[in-house]
Every structure is written in structure tokens, then in C-alpha cells.
Amino acid sequence: MARTDVQLMLDVKAGDEASFALLLHRYRTPLVNFLYRMVRNREQAEDLAQEVFLRVYRAREDYVPSAKFTTWLFRIATNLALNSVRDNRYRKLEVSIDAPVTMDAEDGDERTLDVPEKRPNIEQHLVEESRKKMIRHAIDKLPEKQRAAVLLHKYQELDYAEIAKILSCSESALKSLLFRAYESLRVELAPLVAQQVRSQG
């Protein structure tokens, strides 16, 4: 039977490096994806994810399994991401004075991972790309705390209590954050939502 995250972390605390490698393997993809959706830059997302793992390793001696491992892990990641988003906003403000950004360089990050050769229809591919771009931009437009709430709820499938701990808010405040985020997404993605509702109905 696979060892739980807490068991692995306790083994890391006892000096077992192999358990740290297992945790790294288990959480590298979810962490990089969460951070990528938060900061919208692949390289930066990977740097931040590395920092998260390093902090986990550094804290091994003092680790006490008082909360779920994922709560602790994503709390570190969320704090780093929120700080980074704020720093980026400040940097972009400085850059925009001298060199206005003419193209969205970050959109290229995901495109490189797609495999267009496998798609039979180029038109269908373009439509899908356009949809994805709209969705990405709608998420990017959310205030960072709402964005973090949506990402943790939707992609990490963490429960309300866990996300509330990660974001240092009450469960009712979290529900309100999520509700407002979905309202914004619903408005921002109105044409796609209508299409989706029609296909669901």
C-alpha cells in the first residue's frame, strides 16, 4: 500500500531522502500547474515550485503532522504565488513606462506542449486554441485571491476547510470568494457559457 503524505514526510524528517523524492514525484505536476495558472509564466512557476520543495525540505526537522500535508504544501505555494503576482504587477508597471508590451508572450507556454500534427482539422484546432485563450484570460483577470480559490477548488479538488486554511479565511468567506469568481467567469465567458449550456441541455 502506498504510504500517505504524512508518513512520507515523517520519513523525510527521520532522514530518508528517498521519501522526499516520492513526495517530489507526487506533487511536482500539481504544484507547477497551480503556480503556472497563478503567475502565468512557466519558468517562474517552476522556480517557485522548486522553492516550495526546498522550503518543505528545510522545515522537515520541525514537521508536525497537525494538518493535512496538502494544506501545508499549498499554503507555502499560495503565499509564494501571491507575493510573486504582486511583485510582477509592480515590475510590469515599471516596464510599461519604457516598453509597452505588444504581444502576450506567456500564451506561447502552453502552445509548445500541444501536438497539432495529431489534429485532423486545423480549423478545429484554431477554435479550440481560441477557447482556451479566452478561458485563460478570464482566469487571469480574476483578483489573485479569487484566482487561487478557484484553482485550489477546481484543479486540486481540495475541500472548503482545507482551502480556507490555505487562504487564511473562514469557510463562509471562501464560499463568497468562489461565488464572486464564478460570477465574473460567467460574465467574461458569456458566449462560451451559453454554448456550453445549450450543449448540456
Added chain:
Amino acid sequence: MSCEKMASRIFGYVDGRLKESERLEAEKHLAACAPCRVRVEEFRAVSGLLNELPVIEPSPEFDTRVRALVAAEPVKQNWWEWMRIPPRIAFAASALLLAALWLGLYQRQQVSPLPWNGNPVVADQEMMQDLSVLEDHDVISNFEPLKELPPPVQNDEPPDEPQNM
């Protein structure tokens, strides 16, 4: 159920995470409330759209970089580890201690047995005979140069008296 309560449970309903009783309660409300029904449909649509975003894979160098960062971390030593003496130093210190003890015992054995055998009167007599201070006393009392010294100056002057005006 009110619309506010439905709003607080909407994600649980859309994600299918509600308890059976809560789900039935929500469905009863939705059957009678068109705006909440539309909202549920639209939130479900948003949730479906969010599923369309692809999952990205970390770069192949990611693990290597994390391992390098971890390997560069200084090894923490706890108090007991810090107290642990390296074997070479421990051996040298033990050898030194043994040598000191052996030398101490050997020196004590080398001291000749005492002539007075613990009798204090004999001990005093021995000491008096050997007392070099007495010889010094002899030398000082018969010291020739001391006799050539001038006699000590006598101070005959009366002490200062206050003068009457």
C-alpha cells in the same frame, strides 16, 4: 430553502459533493426557482470550461534542479551529534589521560620513605636541624658590613608649638 442558502451550497451541488438530504433539498428549491436553476446551469458550464485547460508537465530538468537545491542545503547537526567526539580525538585524549595517571602514580612511588615514620616530635627535630632559615639568621646577625653603617640619626628638635602672638 432560500436562494442565499442555495448560493452557499451551489458548488457542493455542481460538484456532486452534497449529502443526500442536502441534494434533495437543493433540487426541491431549484424546481421552484428559475434564477437559481439558471445560475446552477451556468456555474456548471463554467466548471466544464475550466476543465478544458491542458495540464502542463514540469520540464525534464525540474527534478534535477530540486535535488541540487536540496543537496546544497547544509546538514543540520543536533546537540548530541555536536557532542559526539571524533574517534581519533577520543583515543588521543584517553591515551593522554592514562599517561597522566601513570606518571602521577609513578612519581608518588619514587618519593623515599619518610624518616620520621609519622612521629611528630622526630619530625620537628629533623626540621629544626635542617632549617636553612636558622643558618640565614646566623649569617645576618654576624654580618660585617652592617656594623660599618652610621648610627641612626636622633631627632632632637621639639615638635612645632603654636606661637603666641
